[in-house]
Amino acid sequence: MNPNANRRRLRAAWNTTAALLILGVLLFPVYWMLNTALQPGSSVAATEWFPSSPSLENFGTAISSQGGSLLTSFVVALGAVAVCLALAAPAAYGLAQFGLRGGRGIVFTTLITQMVPGIVIANALYSAYAELGLINSYLGLILADASLGLPFAIVLLRAFMVSIPGEVVEAAMVDGANRFTAFVRIVLPMSRNALITAGLFTFLFAWSDFMFALTLNTTDDVKPITLGIYQFVGAHVSDWGAVMATAVLSAVPAAILLVVAQKYISAGITGGSIK
Amino acid sequence: MSTFASTAPAAKTSGSSAAPARARSGTRRGLLRWLFVAPALAYMALFFGYPLIRNIVMSFQHYTPKTYFTGEAPFNGLDNWRAVFADELFAGSLWHTALFTLGSLLGQFTIGLALAVFFSRRFRLSGFVRAILLLPWLVPMVVSAVVWRRILDQDHGMLNSALHAVGLTEGGVPWLNSPGVALLSAVLVNIWIGIPFNMVILYGGLQEIPRELHEAASLDGASPWRTFRSVTLPMLRPVVTVVLVLGFMSTVKILDLILALTSGGPADSTQTLGTVTYQLSFLQLDFGQGAVVGNVLILISAVFAVLYLRANRADFGKGQ
Numbered sequence: 345m346n347p348n349a350n351r352r353r354l355r356a357a358w359n360t361t362a363a364l365l366i367l368g369v370l371l372f373p374v375y376w377m378l379n380t381a382l383q384p385g386s387s388v389a390a391t392e393w394f395p396s397s398p399s400l401e402n403f404g405t406a407i408s409s410q411g412g413s414l415l416t417s418f419v420v421a422l423g424a425v426a427v428c429l430a431l432a433a434p435a436a437y438g439l440a441q442f443g444l445r446g447g448r449g450i451v452f453t454t455l456i457t458q459m460v461p462g463i464v465i466a467n468a469l470y471s472a473y474a475e476l477g478l479i480n481s482y483l484g485l486i487l488a489d490a491s492l493g494l495p496f497a498i499v500l501l502r503a504f505m506v507s508i509p510g511e512v513v514e515a516a517m518v519d520g521a522n523r524f525t526a527f528v529r530i531v532l533p534m535s536r537n538a539l540i541t542a543g544l545f546t547f548l549f550a551w552s553d554f555m556f557a558l559t560l561n562t563t564d565d566v567k568p569i570t571l572g573i574y575q576f577v578g579a580h581v582s583d584w585g586a587v588m589a590t591a592v593l594s595a596v597p598a599a600i601l602l603v604v605a606q607k608y609i610s611a612g613i614t615g616g617s618i619k
Numbered sequence: 620m621s622t623f624a625s626t627a628p629a630a631k632t633s634g635s636s637a638a639p640a641r642a643r644s645g646t647r648r649g650l651l652r653w654l655f656v657a658p659a660l661a662y663m664a665l666f667f668g669y670p671l672i673r674n675i676v677m678s679f680q681h682y683t684p685k686t687y688f689t690g691e692a693p694f695n696g697l698d699n700w701r702a703v704f705a706d707e708l709f710a711g712s713l714w715h716t717a718l719f720t721l722g723s724l725l726g727q728f729t730i731g732l733a734l735a736v737f738f739s740r741r742f743r744l745s746g747f748v749r750a751i752l753l754l755p756w757l758v759p760m761v762v763s764a765v766v767w768r769r770i771l772d773q774d775h776g777m778l779n780s781a782l783h784a785v786g787l788t789e790g791g792v793p794w795l796n797s798p799g800v801a802l803l804s805a806v807l808v809n810i811w812i813g814i815p816f817n818m819v820i821l822y823g824g825l826q827e828i829p830r831e832l833h834e835a836a837s838l839d840g841a842s843p844w845r846t847f848r849s850v851t852l853p854m855l856r857p858v859v860t861v862v863l864v865l866g867f868m869s870t871v872k873i874l875d876l877i878l879a880l881t882s883g884g885p886a887d888s889t890q891t892l893g894t895v896t897y898q899l900s901f902l903q904l905d906f907g908q909g910a911v912v913g914n915v916l917i918l919i920s921a922v923f924a925v926l927y928l929r930a931n932r933a934d935f936g937k938g939q
Contacts, residue, residue, distance in 0.1 A: 457663055463893050467910055551759065570761045
C-alpha cells in the first residue's frame with residue numbers, strides 16, 4: 345500500500361465523519377420533533393434526550409384531533425395538482441412547440457408572476473372570493489393553491505417538451521389525429537416523468553401553503569393541516585407530544601418527495617424557490 | 620430557473636418548419652394553437668394580474684368591517700397612504716424586514732456556500748447526506764416554526780436546558796419572549812430553513828467550474844484560500860447573484876414563519892411588511908391600509924425582480 349493512497353483514504357474517512365456531524369447538527373430539530381412525538385405523557389415539561397420508552401400514543405391523539413385536517417390538506421393538494429397540470433401541460437406544449445408570436449414574452453411573464461408576494465394575492469382574492477361565495481370552500485382554496493405551482497410547472501414542462509421532436513406529433517396528425525388528440529395520446533405519455541415531477545412539487549407547495557389557508561377561510565369547514573397545527577399550538581401548548589406528532593405527520597409528503605423525486609429536487613428548488 | 624432556461628435550445632424548430640405548409644389555412648390554425656395556452660394565461664391574469672391591479676385600487680378605498688355587509692368601500696384619496704406612513708408600526712416593520720432579510724441572507728448564504736464547497740469533495744455518503752439535508756427546506760414552514768418554538772421555549776425548551784447543562788447561561792434566555800432577542804431568533808430559524816436552498820444551487824454552480832482550473836491554480840502554488848478567492852468565487856458569480864436575488868424575493872415576504880414563532884410580538888418587535896399587511900387586512904379588516912403596505916412590498920420585490928432578470932439575461936438570450 346503506498347502512503348499516498350493511505351492518506352487519501354484517511355482524508356475521505358474524515359470527510360465522511362464531518363459530513364455526518366454536519367447532518368447531526370442541521371437535522372437536530374427534525375430529531376427533536378420525532379423524539380418529542382415518541383415520548384408519551386402529554387404535559388411533561390422536560391423532554392428526555394432519547395425516547396427511552398417510545399410510544400405511539402401521541403400519534404393517536406394527533407390523528408384523532410388533526411386527522412380531518414390531514415385529509416383536507418390531501419384533497420386540496422390533489423385538487424391543486426389537477427388544476428395546475430391541466431393548465432400547465434397544454435400551455436407548456438404550446439410555448440415549447442408552436443413558436444407562438446409573443447411566446448417569449450409569456451415565458452417571461454410566467455417567471456415574473458412567481459415574484460408577486462402571496463399576501464398581496466390573498467388581499468385581493470379575499471374580496472373577490474367574498475363576492476363569488478368562494479370563501480370557506482374547497483374549490484376556492486384549490487384554485488388559489490394551484491397558483492403556487494403553476495409558473496414552476498409551466499417552466500419545467502416547457503423545458504422538457506422543447507426536446508420532443510415535432511415529427512412525432514406530425515406523424516400522428518398525418519394518421520388523422522387532430523392537434524389536441526395528438527397532444528393527449530403522444531405528448532403527454534412522453535412527458536410522464538416531467539409531469540410527475542411538476543405534480544409532486546405542486547402537491548408539496550399546496551400541502552405547505554399556510555397563507556391562503558389562513559386568509560381565505562373564516563370558519564373551520566376547510567382547514568388544512570398547516571392551519572390546524574397553527575391553531576393546535578395556540579390552544580394546546582401544553583400537549584407538545586401531540587403537537588409534535590402532528591408535525592411529523594405533516595412532514596411525511598416532504599420525506600416521500602425526498603425519496604421519490606431525488607434527482608429532480610435540485611432543479612425543482614431552483615425553479616420553485618420563489619413560490 | 621437559469622438551469623431550465625439554459626437547457627432549452629432551439630425551441631422553435633418544429634413550429635417554424637411546420638409553418639409554411641399550413642400558411643393557407645393559417646388564421647384558424649393559429650387560433651387553435653393559442654387555445655393550448657389560453658387557459659393558463661386566463662388563470663394567471665386572474666390570480667396574479669388581477670390582485671396586482673386590485674391592490675392598487677384598494678389602497679385608495681376606505682374599507683371597514685361594515686364593507687362586507689354593505690359592499691361599499693368609498694374612495695378616500697391618499698388617506699390610507701398617509702395613515703400607514705404616519706404609523707410607527709410601519710416604520711418599525713420596514714426596519715425589521717430589512718434586518719430579517721439581510722440577516723437571513725447573510726447567514727444562509729455563508730453557511731450554504733461553506734457546505735457546498737465541503738460537499739464538492741468526493742467522499743463516501745456525500746450525495747446521500749446532501750440529499751437528506753434538504754429536509755428542512757421541504758417541510759412546511761409553519762411546521763418548522765412550531766418545532767423551533769418548542770426548542771426555543773424559555774422555560775422548557777431544549778436549547779436553554781442544553782445551554783444551562785454546559786454552564787453557558789445562568790437563567791433561561793428569553794429567545795422568543797424578549798423584544799431584544801426575538802427578531803434574532805426568527806433570523807436564526809430562517810437561516811436554518813434557507814441553508815439547503817443555498818447549498819443546492821451553489822453546489823450546482825461549483826460543479827460547473829472546470830476542475831482543471833483548480834488543478835492549474837494549485838500547480839502554480841496557490842493556497843486553497845487563494846484559489847477559492849481568485850478562481851472559484853469569480854467563476855461562481857452569476858450563480859451567486861441568482862441565489863441572493865431568489866433568496867431575497869422569498870425572504871422579504873415571509874409570513875408563516877413569523878406568525879407561528881412570535882405572531883409579530885413581543886411588543887411588535889418581529890413585525891415585518893408581510894405580517895403588518897396581514898394584520899391590517901385580516902385582523903383589523905382595513906383592507907385599504909393593508910393594500911398600501913402590500914404595494915410597498917410589491918415595489919421592493921419589483922426592484923429585485925429587475926435585478927434578477929438582469930442576472931438572467933444571458934440565459935434568456937439562449938433560451939427562446
